[in-house]
Amino acid sequence: MAERATFYTIADARYFPGLVALLDSLRLNGHDEELVVLDQGLTPAQRKRLAAHATVVELPGERHSHPALLKPYPAEFSPSGTVVLIDSDMLVTQPLSGPLADAAEGRIAVFSDHESSASRWFAEWEQEFELAAPPRRQRYVNAGFVAFSQDRWPDLLARWRRACELVPAERYGRMPRLLPRRAVLEGESLWAGDQDALNAILMSEVPPEAISVRPPHEQPDWLSEVELVDAQTLTCRYRGGETTILHFSLGPKPWESGGWRRASRNAYFELFPRVVLRQDAALRLEPKELPVWLRDDSRAHAADRPSACSGAAATPRSGSRARAHTACRLPCGSRCSDYATA
Ligand SMILES: [Mn+2]
Numbered sequence: 001m002a003e004r005a006t007f008y009t010i011a012d013a014r015y016f017p018g019l020v021a022l023l024d025s026l027r028l029n030g031h032d033e034e035l036v037v038l039d040q041g042l043t044p045a046q047r048k049r050l051a052a053h054a055t056v057v058e059l060p061g062e063r064h065s066h067p068a069l070l071k072p073y074p075a076e077f078s079p080s081g082t083v084v085l086i087d088s089d090m091l092v093t094q095p096l097s098g099p100l101a102d103a104a105e106g107r108i109a110v111f112s113d114h115e116s117s118a119s120r121w122f123a124e125w126e127q128e129f130e131l132a133a134p135p136r137r138q139r140y141v142n143a144g145f146v147a148f149s150q151d152r153w154p155d156l157l158a159r160w161r162r163a164c165e166l167v168p169a170e171r172y173g174r175m176p177r178l179l180p181r182r183a184v185l186e187g188e189s190l191w192a193g194d195q196d197a198l199n200a201i202l203m204s205e206v207p208p209e210a211i212s213v214r215p216p217h218e219q220p221d222w223l224s225e226v227e228l229v230d231a232q233t234l235t236c237r238y239r240g241g242e243t244t245i246l247h248f249s250l251g252p253k254p255w256e257s258g259g260w261r262r263a264s265r266n267a268y269f270e271l272f273p274r275v276v277l278r279q280d281a282a283l284r285l286e287p288k289e290l291p292v293w294l295r296d297d298s299r300a301h302a303a304d305r306p307s308a309c310s311g312a313a314a315t316p317r318s319g320s321r322a323r324a325h326t327a328c329r330l331p332c333g334s335r336c337s338d339y340a341t342a
Pocket residue numbers: 087088089144247248249250
């Protein structure tokens with residue numbers, strides 16, 4: 001019999017809509033396992049709404065630590081069974097039976113990172129992450145989803161966390177938002193922080209046969225190429241197979257005030273309102289909680305005319321994200337929230 005799985009994610013007030021979409025998409029796919037949310041600054045109202053659906057935890061004294069150090073946080077909560085780390089910018093579109101079966105067989109289930117960074121690899125990682133052996137060249141994977149058996153890999157989270165701690169804060173995330181191929185493959189070896197740490201470990205201290213890189217159609221590189229087959233069941237297809245997860249990586253996220261810039265007809269945008277607004281959603285959002293381009297009725301309009309909204313977009317303020325909350329009013333009369341991303 002398969003082990004009990006526990007899902008672990010991270011969110012702050014800004015990520016709440018994405019977190020709700022993740023939660024609802026898990027439940028709609030029959031995943032009633034515990035969802036643990038590391039609270040990085042949710043509001044009291046958001047915590048209250050989550051209470052019946054998720055276990056909200058905090059890391060005392062680490063509120064100000066760098067996000068790069070947080071991904072392996074379940075290490076601090078004595079996990080057991082199957083551990084599933086999952087990003088709150090993900091929509092689950094079919095039951096995760098494949099990755100969970102990998103985990104039950106003792107393998108570490110992951111998805112490839114975007115095809116443009118598939119060969120990211122640095123010899124320097126051996127020293128930088130104090131690896132037990134030089135890193136092999138193998139597929140560079142995404143750290144947004146990792147599933148494994150804690151019994152089989154009892155030290156993985158702690159090892160990953162130790163590797164993350166070796167990333168100097170000033171070298172993490174020091175890359176432009178749009179990444180030229182050269183920069184990804186030859187630039188800063190630590191810009192991807194926790195993800196580089198995970199890959200370095202998987203390339204050296206874990207045997208290759210223990211890693212299950214899921215088929216590329218399960219987590220599409222190009223969301224605009226995804227075909228939404230059935231919004232009711234969340235079924236999507238990509239390059240000949242059914243998708244498992246739609247991952248809206250990088251920023252701004254669709255629910256953020258700058259999200260219209262990336263609003264286009266893609267399956268994540270299509271599914272998002274249909275997941276969080278539906279009557280049988282585990283945790284339902286109100287339409288007014290979504291920016292106009294994510295509402296079912298007006299999304300197409302907003303996506304077609306982004307310039308209509310740009311003039312009114314709030315200017316990000318400096319300072320912490322928590323303090324940078326700004327209400328803005330779009331010309332179409334709807335409200336959205338803006339958080340500085342500086
Ligand atoms: Mn992500």
